[in-house]
Amino acid sequence: MSVDDQQALRAISSRARITATGFTNHYEWGNLKADPTRLLQRYFDLHVYVAMWGYKRLLIRLPRMALSLTDLDAFQLDECDLLEVRQTPEGWLIDIDVEADEEAAWDEFDDGSSWMGALAGLRQELLAGDLRLFYLGWLWAVQLGYVREEALEPLPGIGPLTPSQQALAEFMALDPMLVDAAAESSEKVPAGSEVEGFIASLPLQEKDALLRRLLEGDGSVTAELQRRLRQHCQTEQSPRRSVAELKIQANASHERHRQAYLEEKSRREAEQVAAEEKLRQERVAQAARLGERAWQEVLSQIGRRQPKGYEMAAGLLADLRELAIERGEQAAFEERLNRIVAEHRRKERFLEQLQRLGLLP
Known part of the structure; x- marks a missing residue:
């Protein structure tokens, strides 16, 4: 041009x-x-x-x-x-x-x-x-x-x-x-x-x-x-x-x-489920090793009065529940959990974390 x-x-x-x-x-x-x-x-x-x-x-x-x-x-x-x-x-x-x-x-x-x-x-x-x-x-x-x-x-x-x-x-x-x-x-x-x-x-x-x-x-x-x-x-x-x-x-x-996509999706979901189950087992094993110290750590985290502490306390309680189910000690777990809830019933953020993990109705 x-x-x-x-x-x-x-x-x-x-x-x-x-x-x-x-x-x-x-x-x-x-x-x-x-x-x-x-x-x-x-x-x-x-x-x-x-x-x-x-x-x-x-x-x-x-x-x-x-x-x-x-x-x-x-x-x-x-x-x-x-x-x-x-x-x-x-x-x-x-x-x-x-x-x-x-x-x-x-x-x-x-x-x-x-x-x-x-x-x-x-x-x-x-x-x-x-x-x-x-x-x-x-x-x-x-x-x-x-x-x-x-x-x-x-x-x-x-x-x-x-x-x-x-x-x-x-x-x-x-x-x-x-x-x-x-x-x-x-x-x-x-x-x-x-x-x-x-x-x-x-x-x-x-x-x-x-x-x-x-x-x-x-x-x-x-x-x-x-x-x-x-x-x-x-x-x-x-x-x-x-x-x-x-x-x-x-x-x-x-x-x-479509079939290849569904098969790949199913494979990934199975891998995710397996990874989550392995992680759950590791957490429960850790709670078992800690023993009574795990309950003391729950109270310590609640005492921090911070959202992160409430989240960690609720997570540890969820692991303790899994351990109690494996050992057939659900009644003892529920009794201790109820005492903790009664003591900290004014901490709404903590109770929300318990509800999120299915520990409270």
Whole structure:
């Protein structure tokens, strides 16, 4: 971006951080006084917007030759307006709008600072002919119930996702189990013999034209060749799954994760119970070793007339009760406890501690 371009952008915002490759702004109040799509068409290739109430938007600009209407037909994007792809005089504009999750939007505020770097690779992948971004858009429509159960996936799977595509799945708040189900299968990578066969099928004159475009800096040549290679090998692709099959697979994964969570929770609870029982036994053993001194320590702590002393006295009495139960001496314990309560009946904080530990009704 030229110095003149940067000066033009500065007229839009006096406080934005503007460089030769980017325009970054943060608003506590108000909003950008410009149309992001117009800025994108003139200056940039990518735009990311994140609002504090959870709304997110991603715009990607591509040259005209990077996509074709035939590429897009398979993804049924017209069935859901969450992901829009439109042609402009400058090429293609991909517009992804993510509405706020009402439950999480305010609790998990995202300042948007990390999304640009995480999503930047998507554009280069599209230029290289990787169309899985649109599959994720289709999967988004599936998640929201816009696609019929019998509809087939637009590609035979999407695995393994690139880091940028994984970031996009998170940006869209896609169900991870649904994404994993889609990624368990993948589009067949053309073998060397298939690539050689495709190259051999191109007329010599067309090869010369493609090389000329490549030397002239036409970045869409790679995407065009990748698209045509996929079409050339299409007859040997893996079978495609239905929406219902993907959902069944995702639900099974959810159930496995739920069972794993419950098992882990049960294990942790058992460990906690065992640890508490071991600690209880140690305290009771300590009370047994102290003998009569334990009762003297109870009176000493009460005599401190401090909340901490009352808490320690009540705790020691609880240990003495456990010891009395083990020895079958509950009646003797209750008699001594009642005498202590009667003597200190005006100490409400102490009595509250006894009630907390179940020593008093």
